[in-house]
Amino acid sequence: MFTEFKRISRFGYQSFMRDRGSSVATVFVMVIAISLVTFLMLFQGTAAFVITSLESRVDISTYFLDTVFEEEILQVRDELVKLDDVRDVQYISKDKALEKFLEEHKGDEVILASLEAVGSNPLLSSLNIRTWDSSSYLKVTDFLEESFGGLISKVDFEEREPVIQRLDGLTSGIQTFGILFTIILGIVAVLVAFNTIRLAIYSTREEIEVMRLVGASNWFIRGPFVVQGVIVGIVAAIISLLLFIPATLFLSGPLENLISGFNIFSYFLSNIFVIFLAQLLVGVILGMISSAIAVKRYLKV
Amino acid sequence: MIRFENTSKIYGKDTAAIDRVSFEVKKGEFVSLVGKSGAGKTTLLRLLLREEDPTSGKVLFDDQDIAEIPSGFIPDFRRRIGTVFQDYKLLPMKTAYENVAYVMEVMGARGGDIDRDVSEVLKLVELMERAEHFPNQLSGGEKQRVAIARALIHRPDVIVADEPTGNLDPYHTQDIIKLLATINGLGTTVILATHDKDVINRLGKRVITLDDGKVIRDEERGKFIL
Ligand SMILES: Nc1ncnc2c1ncn2[C@@H]1O[C@H](COP(=O)(O)OP(=O)(O)O)[C@@H](O)[C@H]1O
Ligand SMILES: [Mg+2]
Numbered sequence: 363m364f365t366e367f368k369r370i371s372r373f374g375y376q377s378f379m380r381d382r383g384s385s386v387a388t389v390f391v392m393v394i395a396i397s398l399v400t401f402l403m404l405f406q407g408t409a410a411f412v413i414t415s416l417e418s419r420v421d422i423s424t425y426f427l428d429t430v431f432e433e434e435i436l437q438v439r440d441e442l443v444k445l446d447d448v449r450d451v452q453y454i455s456k457d458k459a460l461e462k463f464l465e466e467h468k469g470d471e472v473i474l475a476s477l478e479a480v481g482s483n484p485l486l487s488s489l490n491i492r493t494w495d496s497s498s499y500l501k502v503t504d505f506l507e508e509s510f511g512g513l514i515s516k517v518d519f520e521e522r523e524p525v526i527q528r529l530d531g532l533t534s535g536i537q538t539f540g541i542l543f544t545i546i547l548g549i550v551a552v553l554v555a556f557n558t559i560r561l562a563i564y565s566t567r568e569e570i571e572v573m574r575l576v577g578a579s580n581w582f583i584r585g586p587f588v589v590q591g592v593i594v595g596i597v598a599a600i601i602s603l604l605l606f607i608p609a610t611l612f613l614s615g616p617l618e619n620l621i622s623g624f625n626i627f628s629y630f631l632s633n634i635f636v637i638f639l640a641q642l643l644v645g646v647i648l649g650m651i652s653s654a655i656a657v658k659r660y661l662k663v
Numbered sequence: 664m665i666r667f668e669n670t671s672k673i674y675g676k677d678t679a680a681i682d683r684v685s686f687e688v689k690k691g692e693f694v695s696l697v698g699k700s701g702a703g704k705t706t707l708l709r710l711l712l713r714e715e716d717p718t719s720g721k722v723l724f725d726d727q728d729i730a731e732i733p734s735g736f737i738p739d740f741r742r743r744i745g746t747v748f749q750d751y752k753l754l755p756m757k758t759a760y761e762n763v764a765y766v767m768e769v770m771g772a773r774g775g776d777i778d779r780d781v782s783e784v785l786k787l788v789e790l791m792e793r794a795e796h797f798p799n800q801l802s803g804g805e806k807q808r809v810a811i812a813r814a815l816i817h818r819p820d821v822i823v824a825d826e827p828t829g830n831l832d833p834y835h836t837q838d839i840i841k842l843l844a845t846i847n848g849l850g851t852t853v854i855l856a857t858h859d860k861d862v863i864n865r866l867g868k869r870v871i872t873l874d875d876g877k878v879i880r881d882e883e884r885g886k887f888i889l
Contacts, residue, residue: 365771365773365774366771369768369769376756376757377756380756381756569754569755569756571752572752572753572754573754573765573769575746575752576765576766576769576813577738577741577742577766577769577770578765578769579738579769582768582769
């Protein structure tokens with residue numbers, strides 16, 4: 363049993379090494395298939411980042427009247443934190459608001475000049491509230507207006523309502539598209555890889571005939587092809603991994619301009635084991651199953 | 664050892680490839696099957712290997728009707744017969760040595776036995792120094808000698824050669840025929856199908872002549888006459 367396995371593995375390895383043309387062709391196609399899957403994984407990762415960052419960017423800003431004391435605002439905050447729907451609440455004092463404003467408009471002479479003309483700090487203290495779910499914003503704003511209406515200058519939510527509603531749609535849109543895209547491209551990749559392996563085996567059908575003729579059992583005929591498929595899968599997975607290092611490094615700059623705070627290269631590196639595992643799995647399973655199915659046609663006794 | 668008893672093989676409705684053939688081959692004999700192309704030589708050999716079943720009549724091997732061999736034992740049965748073909752049928756991605764060793768490997772022989780037997784049989788066909796060559800690095804005659812070595816490796820009772828010299832020049836043809844005679848001299852029965860006149864006339868062994876699926880002549884020390 364063990365000798366048999368050893369011999370089958372050696373035959374598979376030898377065919378892989380000796381039949382250069384067909385090995386290169388199948389590895390090449392497999393690299394494309396694996397790269398597609400890797401690309402989709404990275405796409406999903408990017409989409410997930412965009413979704414969460416968009417979600418966390420939307421919040422309720424509650425501006426308090428200039429007459430309200432800081433202690434009162436902090437009390438409101440404590441009340442808010444007790445609500446189940448609320449994720450976190452950030453207090454931004456008048457001074458901090460000004461600091462942020464100056465930071466954001468550093469180069470803008472007109473704004474800075476007009477600010478100076480006002481003389482004092484015209485900005486208001488505020489609480490930035492994030493909820494777990496964008497649908498519960500209305501609940502929180504209602505609560506604020508009912509309980510603390512007298513302290514509040516304005517709640518900056520109405521302006522954002524359409525953004526929040528659109529975001530809900532966008533989020534599920536990206537996810538549906540991503541999954542659909544993954545399925546379609548995955549099927550295409552699998553079919554192309556399968557067909558290439560099928561063709562490679564078709565060209566060896568006479569050899570299969572000879573193997574049968576000299577008394578090889580089905581396992582001795584099919585086994586080496588399966589081993590060869592596994593080797594193709596492993597080699598293709600390694601090549602794909604090596605390809606994605608420079609590719610993501612190259613992409614990380616432009617992509618970071620587009621999606622600030624997201625570095626695709628570090629995302630790739632921090633998930634490298636999971637990604638390589640997926641690449642190996644795709645390569646090995648695809649290679650193995652394609653070979654096993656393709657050779658089956660020529661095994662009739 | 665081998666007996667055809669009124670054996671016929673009819674393809675389709677009425678193409679009689681083999682037509683009521685009867686003859687016997689004794690152990691250790693060297694028998695040539697001759698006849699024009701289409702006379703039925705290949706069909707006769709395929710019946711012997713049980714790659715085809717006769718339409719009527721029997722084929723007996725050691726007094727057993729081979730049609731009655733259970734399908735699970737057919738590989739064992741076929742190992743008692745070594746086969747050699749016109750187109751060599753070597754595995755192109757394996758060396759001469761590996762082509763011969765392959766037969767033993769798939770039979771589950773031990774590594775040491777394989778080394779010993781393969782070396783021995785390659786010596787017999789005088790291919791020791793070509794052992795590491797691939798088929799496309801060998802001449803036609805050398806390829807056929809590898810094929811014969813492969814047919815011999817599991818020490819079959821019979822070697823069946825179907826036009827083994829069909830693709831060879833006269834020099835290599837004599838080479839292969841001499842080799843088959845040597846193997847026969849060592850005790851293996853040989854059945855050689857050919858339509859090469861010179862081969863038969865030089866051999867001076869038993870000749871069975873087929874025409875249109877029928878045996879029309881069966882002579883000890885025969886000549887090629889059609
Ligand atoms: N599988 C088959 N189907 C139909 N006819 C066949 C088949 N095999 C052989 N024949 C016919 O049987 C006859 C004998 O063929 P064959 O045994 O190959 O002759 P030979 O080997 O002497 O040249 C030929 O007429 C051939 O066309
Ligand atoms: Mg023939």
